[in-house]
Amino acid sequence: MFSGYxxxxxxxxxxxxxxxxxxxxxxxxSAHAGIISGVQTFGIQSGTGPGMGTVDVPVILTPNGNNxxxxxxxxxxxxxxxxxxxxNNIGYIDILFNVSNSGGSTEYKVFESVDNNTLIPxxxxxxxLGFGTGLAFNNVGGSGDGLDFDFPNFDLxxxxxxFTSVVATEDxxxxxxxxxxxxxxxxxFRIDVPDGITQxxxxxxxxxxxxxxxxxxxGALASLGLLAYRCRS
Numbered sequence: 215m216f217s218g219y220x221x222x223x224x225x226x227x228x229x230x231x232x233x234x235x236x237x238x239x240x241x242x243x244s245a246h247a248g249i250i251s252g253v254q255t256f257g258i259q260s261g262t263g264p265g266m267g268t269v270d271v272p273v274i275l276t277p278n279g280n281n282x283x284x285x286x287x288x289x290x291x292x293x294x295x296x297x298x299x300x301x302n303n304i305g306y307i308d309i310l311f312n313v314s315n316s317g318g319s320t321e322y323k324v325f326e327s328v329d330n331n332t333l334i335p336x337x338x339x340x341x342x343l344g345f346g347t348g349l350a351f352n353n354v355g356g357s358g359d360g361l362d363f364d365f366p367n368f369d370l371x372x373x374x375x376x377f378t379s380v381v382a383t384e385d386x387x388x389x390x391x392x393x394x395x396x397x398x399x400x401x402x403f404r405i406d407v408p409d410g411i412t413q414x415x416x417x418x419x420x421x422x423x424x425x426x427x428x429x430x431x432x433g434a435l436a437s438l439g440l441l442a443y444r445c446r447s
Contacts, residue, residue, distance in 0.1 A: 249276050249320045250294070250407060254310035262347055264305030265420070267331065270298040271309065280318030282406050283367060294405075296326040299418070304332055306419040308347040312412065319360055319408045321369070328418070329398040336420040338390040339377065343405070344415050351415060356385045360408025363387055372403035393423065 253271045256262040261269030273295035278284070281292065299307065330336060343361055344353040362384040363372065372380045372387050376399035379391030387403060407414070 249316045263307040265301045265307040267300035267302040282319040292322045294324045300329040309416045326401045335423040336394040337423045338421040341387040342417040343385040364404035375400040
């Protein structure tokens, strides 16, 4: 059931590798570090929301501050690693990041392993950028505020191991074209973090596959509509 945990050794290997390759640059360029200084904790969790589960954000590395649109690999990339994001319910999970000014815009590569423990398959998966958490979440000033999913000039387009299609806008990604059943899938994307904000929120929400009864209801409603149309004609 908890297949995400079965691959924890693999996830730990990814984290360890990134720490080893990035630590030297992180220390050498510590003046640029702290652009994202960490995540707000909610109890023992690094996330909050009705979809929780478990969220862990053990790695935020910024070896190359103010690097927006400077595509690089290895130590040239800033990294956010979320090796465990477990949904127990169909509902959103918010991660609240703390931000310090750096004199420019910094681009982060994000890797997440997302585990479906809801026992309900997902037909799509949505990501949003904004401010605040829970009912206070909003996207005030979202357009052109510099906080975006590396939009519109993607250095690397968002990808998923389970969904083949991604509709991307400045502050929203919608993954579809597949099914995420019970178990884990990986997601990779990029976030541009501007000066002038102290926090921002990454909200993610799974969308359940409609139940068969829903399809039957839609079919019945369509039939009634067709019948009414015939009666009028």
